[in-house]
Every structure is written in structure tokens, then in C-alpha cells.
Amino acid sequence: MENKKSVLIIGAGPAGISAAKSLADDNVNVTVLEKEHSFGGNINNWAKLFPNFKDAAEVKSQLVQNFENNKNIKILYNKKVTELKKHNQKWIANTSDGEVFESNATILSTGFKVFDAKYKEELGYGIYPNVITSVEFERMYKDGKIHTQQGSVPKRIAFLNCVGSRDEKVGNHYCSRICCIAAVKQAIEFKELYPESEAFIFYMDIRMAGQFYEELYRKSQEKHGVVYIRGRISETSSTIDKKVQIKAEDTLAAMPLRMTVDMLVLMVGVEASETTTILSKQNNIDGPYGFAKSIDIHTADNYSNENGLFLAGSCKRPLTLTESIADGKSAAFSVIDYLKQTK
Amino acid sequence: MEEITKKYWKDYQKEIADDNFYYERSCIRQSFFPGSEAAFLKILREILGKNVIDDPNQHTCTGIGYHSDIVPFDTTMTVVARIFSLMKDHGVNNFIPSCVTSFGIFNEVVETWNHFPEEYEKTKHFLKQATGRDFEIPQNISHASDIIYKYRKELKEKMPYRLVNRHTGKPLRVVEHIGCHYSKLFAKKSEGGMEFSKVLVGMIEEWGGEVVDYPERRHCCGFGFRQYIVMANRGYSVANTKKKFESMQPYKPDFIVANCPGCAMFMDRWQYTIAEMEGTTYDDNKMGIPVLTYEEMAGFLLGFNPWDLGLQLHQVQVEPLLDKIGIPYDPKDKYVGKSGNFLGEPEKPENLITVYGK
DSSP: OOOOOEEEEEOOSHHHHHHHHHHHHTTOEEEEEOSSSSSOGGGGGOSEETTTTEEHHHHHHHHTTTGGGOTTEEEEOSOOEEEEEEETTEEEEEETTSOEEEESEEEEOOOEEEOOGGGSGGGOTTTSTTEEEHHHHHHHHHTTOOOOTTSOOOSEEEEEEEESSSBGGGTBOSOOSSHHHHHHHHHHHHHHHOTTSEEEEEESOOOOOSTTHHHHHHHHHHTTOOEEEESOEEEEEEOTTSOEEEEEEETTTTEEEEEEESEEEEEEOEEEOHHHHHHHHHTTOBOGGGOBOOSBTTTBTTBOSSTTEEEOGGGSSOOOHHHHHHHHHHHHHHHHHHHHHTO | OOOOOOOOGGGOOOOOOOSOEEEEOOHHHHHHOHHHHHHHHHIIIIISOOOEEEOTTOOOOOHHHHHTTOSOHHHHHHHHHHHHHHHHHTTOOEEEESSHHHHHHHHHHHHHHHHOHHHHHHHHHHHHHHHSOOOOOOSEEOOHHHHHHHTHHHHHHHOSOOSBOTTTOOBOEEEEEOOHHHHTSOGGGSTTOSSSOOHHHHHHHHTTOEEOOOTTTTSOOSOTTHHHHSGGGHHHHHHHHHHHHHHHGGGOOSEEEESSHHHHHHHHHHHHHHHHHHOOOSSTTSSOOOEEEHHHHHHHHTTOOTTTTTGGGSSSOOHHHHHHHTOOOOGGGTTBOTTSOBOOOOOOOSSSOOSTTO
């Protein structure tokens, strides 16, 4: 009888799914536990992807291509892992519904959550209806129309970068990496839908580090007339006609600024998911800001300090979708190496 | 890695003491709204049955001098220490300043001592050297408005009136203004947090009113110390107040209430100034928008005589508001002093109408 090694993957986001596929292709038994009712993780929050405006749903379906024929993969939904521990060289995961899963190795691919913008109370999210998050913008875009709470198309829209990122006040000193380019993408999408409307992006620095990002940033200005204002918004309030009044400082013009827009979009940053933080702490692999910590960011980024516990995707730090998919595959190869060594 | 506790603004709670208070009066409040502090003491002692020390030996906190760059911080700390030493004499340890500037000063000094123990030791030495006195840091520092907020439900039970227009049955539309030094110096010291403090909202909503959320709600009243105290800057002070009034005007507020005496004074008096300067008033009747202290608001809802509350000393007259609510008053008593003698009527401004109905 074949004595196949089993691997448990916690989280069926892009990293977890791509790890599962690579492992299964190598004839490893994989069980993926997903706390939601479908796979994809945060990819489900996107309509189109930067920098090429590819349909997010298409990428999602490509991730699971040929899965139905692969007997080595089992994905179980609505399984929230509450406890993960090592016992007698096996990894034991307990779920909130009382099930127990045992494996030779486990991959933590528990992803990220977006910053809750209500913490930045001065920005009025949750108080003023026309202050929305980038996730909500994406959802509206998916439905085909960007509209204010009153149902009208915004004549003026502003995007604010670094909401919950690079912000000492909320305890997140790091850059979330995806928000700048996401704002550029969303501003272009808005202008393509409503060329007569105005779009403004408030920023501290524009960080265009990925391939084609800089080109997109340039295109947003040259082709679509998106206006960039270097400065953070210090206060929002609602006008009598439910518009959003913004106070900010234009740090390039060295002037305070007050303007009214129909809608303000908060580019919410990336934070460690709750499961990432809990499971990392349980296994003493918790790193800064609640993310999981790898052994070495350069040479052993998929390895944790715990033998047999691997890390994939943005449970370690903010990563783009492209990076998460690649990182999932990388984690799979690290696991395969490990399983060979533990024969 | 520093761990911080994240909370929503609406969940911000602060500890407010419930009895045995030392009341630090306000230079501005007792000068411009003299009935307010008397009303506060009456509410606490006679209605809520609290023990409050109103000490005749108390003195300035130095706030205005400090924020005008006249009084150095070492002096401020020592003066504050002396006030705390007076509190110690009375055997109570819950400190309630009447003034929002003072509230900021006391909290700033105590925070300084907490973060820099050497400053605390230095202040102890200075106070001992200068006065021979010792002091203790209060167990609780709450603003006087916090106490009214804390007991707003109990007070509602005793109130014969509500913040409701008796002619229409609708809630009165109230602009609330929080003094900057109540919430913006230390967010954790503000009930409800920095941006959307609940201290006045809680009172207004509990007592039947509706809060007006207008764009410049959190903007400075115009006082701003050096904006006003340096004469050359006074135009800036008026401009700030004007900005607020222009922003609130479309909402047609019935009145304004502030927890800071300086804010109440400036929003009241600058309406006269703006009316005289350019003929502008911000209501439909050219009488201006009444500006109240929270003690005055609580006082007349509790049935206190409006003239005992000192409402006749306001620049913007309050009779239309009292009539909207249905609070009785005798116009003949408006300028009658405590002695029963007629004190004389103030001069009438040209553009801000002060005679109701004319």
C-alpha cells in the first residue's frame, strides 16, 4: 500500500491554491482548509487587476484549472482553523466546528485583511456615506456603475492613499505596496467610465515599483487627466447636500487646501489576517505587525522556525497577487524538499 | 514591537469620577457667564447630591498666559501644583475644572509629570520652596461637562422641559462646539474621542434635541489665544468664527452650545462684531444664533430662572429660544440685579436686533 505524505494548507487564496496545485502535481496528498465558502481569498475583492486590467475572475478560474481531475487535492470550505500545533512530528489543526486534521507538513497561507478605515475617525468612514473604501469602489465597478449614496455619478472623486499604512497613529509603519497602483488603476477606471468627471489622488509618495506601474501612472495623467496632490487629508465632513468636504495640505504648493468632492475613496492598507496572527503566535513564529515570520527573507522565505510549518503569500507581509502566486509555488517546492528529507 | 489597542471613536470611554469633587473655576466663564458656575454647583449639590468643594482660595491655572507665551511652563507646573495642594487640604481627589483651557493645562502638566518624573520632582521642590506646601496628583481629572454628561439621564428625569420646539413638536437643531483643549490635546481624555466627542452630543440627544453636523463643525471658534490676544491678529480670529457661521447657517440651527467658556464667548460676541462690521447675521430674524454654555442649557431645562442663569448677559438674546421651548421668564426682571434694583439696559447695537419682535 502506498504511504503518501499529506500536506495541510490553511487558506485557499492565490498562494494556498497555487501551492496546492504544485504539490498535487508532485503526487502529494493535499487538503486545503478555507474559512470562507469559496476559494480565492482577497482576489474576490477585485474586478480588474493592475497593471493590465485583466479580469480578476479569469485569474481566479485559471488558478484552479484541472483541479476537478486532480484526486490529490481536497478543498474544504467553511473551515476556520483555530488551533495549530505539532505533536509527534505531525501537524494537528483544529477547526471551529470541532474537526481535527493531521498532516506531515502544513502551509500557512492565511493571507491578509484590509485595514478597517473606521479607525481613522477623522476621515469619516462609517459616518459619512460618500466616504467609501477601495474595496467598495471595486465592488461598485464590478456592478458597472460608480455612484454616490444618492445614486448619482460623482462629478468629482478623490482617492486617498496610505489609509492604515505608513501611519504611526494606527501602529502600521509599513507600506502596503499595492495601494498606490490600485489608486492609479481605479482612477483610470473611473475616468474611462466618466471622462467628464474629475479625479484627484492624495498621496505621500507615489510608489510605482512593479513592472508597467510607472507607465500606468504616467498614462493616468497624460491620457486621463488624473490630478495628483501630495498631501494627506486631515479632516472630512459632510456638506448639506451630502458631498464630502476635505481639508488637506498641498505640500508641494505649501498651502492648506479645502475642497469638496462627491465621493472620497480610502485606499485601505494591508494588515495581517486574524488567523495569521493567532496561528503564528501559537507556534512562536509571529513577526512584526501580527504577520508570520520566515527564517530568512532572502534565502528561506517559505520556512518558519518550526520544522514542517511553511509560509506562503501575504501572511508574511503585503504582497501583490503576482508575488503571492509565485510564492505559493515556491512554498510547495520547499515542502517537497522537506518531505523527501523526512522519509 | 509596540502593541496598540485599537478602538472605534464611538467606543472611546473615559473614567469620570462620581463624587467628592474639587471645582476649579474658570476666569472666562465666571466673568462672561457668571450664572453658569452657580448653576453647575446647584445642579451637583442640590439635584445630584454631590460633595463639591468651591474653594475661595483657588486661583488661575495660567492657561491664557501660558498659551500666549507669557508664562513659562515651569511656572505653570508650579501654579498647577499649588491648586492641587489646595485640593489636598480639603481631602478630596477628583478634580473638575470649569474651563476647557484649564482642563488642557491640568492634563498637560500631569502627563508631563507621568512621562518625565524629573519634572515632577522639580515641581515638588519649587512649590515647597515657594510656599512650603505639598501636593498630590488627582486621582481623576474630568471636565465639568463630563460630570453633566455622566448624569444626563438622571437630570432628564428632573427636567420639566425638553429641547423640542413646542410649536412644531420637532427636536431643536443644535450646533455643538467642543473646545479644542478638551479633545484635541489628549484624545483619550475626551468622551467619545477626538473627532466626534460625545460629551455635548450625549446631553443634546438625551434631552430631546438634534445635533447639526455641518462642515466646519470641528473648526476653531476663533479664540485661539494669540489669534485674539495679539491685537493685530484679531481679524484672523473673526475670520475663523465667520467661517463657522457661514458653514452652519444653511442648517438653520436654533442655538449653539459649547463646553468651553472661551468658545461660547467668541461665538456670541463675534456675531455682534460681524453684524456691525458688515451687517451680516446668521439667522432669519437678524437676532443672531443664541450661544449657550452647557450649564445654561441644563439649567433652563431644569426650570431655573433664565435671568438667574445670566442669559441676559449674552450678546445674542435668548428670548426667541426660550419661547420655542416654552420656558417662562419675566421680561421686567431681565435687568434687575440680585439686590432687586434695576441695573440699567445695555446699549443697543445697530445691526444685531436685541429687542424681541422688533
